[in-house]
Amino acid sequence: MSQTSHAADASTVHLSFVELTALLQRIFERHGTRPEVAQCLAFNCASAQRDAAHSHGVFRIPGYLSTLASGWVDGKAVPVVEDIASGFVGVDAANGFAQPALAAARGLLIDKVRSAGIAVLAIRNSHHFAALWPDVEPFAREGLVALSVVNSMTCVVPHGARKPVFGTNPIAFAAPCHGRDPIVFDMATSALAHGDVQIAARDGHEVPPGSGVDRLGHPTQDPEAILDGGALLPFGGHKGSALSMMIELLAAALTGGHFSFEFDWSGHPGARTPWTGQLIIVIDPDKSRGAPFAQRSEVLVKQMEAAGLTRMAGDRRYAARARAEVEGIALRASELRDLEGFL
16 A cells, blocks of 8 residues: 655655545545545544645644544544524534534535625534645635634634634635646634644644743743643734634624633543534625636735745745645555554
């Protein structure tokens, strides 16, 4: 199934996307998820690893499995899709993962978008522990514009406050662009993603200045201090803080999910996934009266490139994806051994 990349680096192995997805699906099923849930989680995790988004790739697997073992999340949950209004779909994820809830509602959501021009998907009672861009990129590949927000566990101090309230609260956006891959970005509203802090701690690296504070509220570049009773800061001061607050309102208050501070997992040792909510807004740009949207996107991108921009949002992921299609997805040999040990 795997092979060494070259003699000079015997510690690296390469798997195809299909091989890695199948391995991850077997692991999730082995640890108590329904096959449909396992497939959704495996696809997301393998996609992140393939696209070099390592903080959301196989690095996440131990967290998923410890959460499942703790009983905090229901890996066999069956989401309940609710046809609420002409442009509104709701899903009760039933204390399961958000990705299967999205998959269950996707057909109805697209039908409403094609009919009304815009529709909202509100997911509640859900867990999201993964990269957010795989949720929105497929919509752009169908010619649609998509925006998604999700809140997480409390670990970010609002600007001007003393204690954490918000989660890392990412926002993801995807739009079609003529002649190239979709424009896609996925960013935390905190200075760093929580997974990036964990990786920095694992690898013994400092984080950039302004990323977080220690348990006493003092600025620190030590990822261990941030993780050990400290907290992250919003990016951009009050601007990132305002966006994070907006995401709490959209992902939790609007969907019926929990705010980042409203759940208590202390009774489930090993739990790692936040039990919150997710909102997805999808727009059909063909309903507008202007020029075709994807062509207008191309005009903007070309103007940005003419101004000196050398890399668009998502380009790094697409480049890594192209390499993986030729070479396979790179894993440390130790990572592959750990994954196989979960079976």
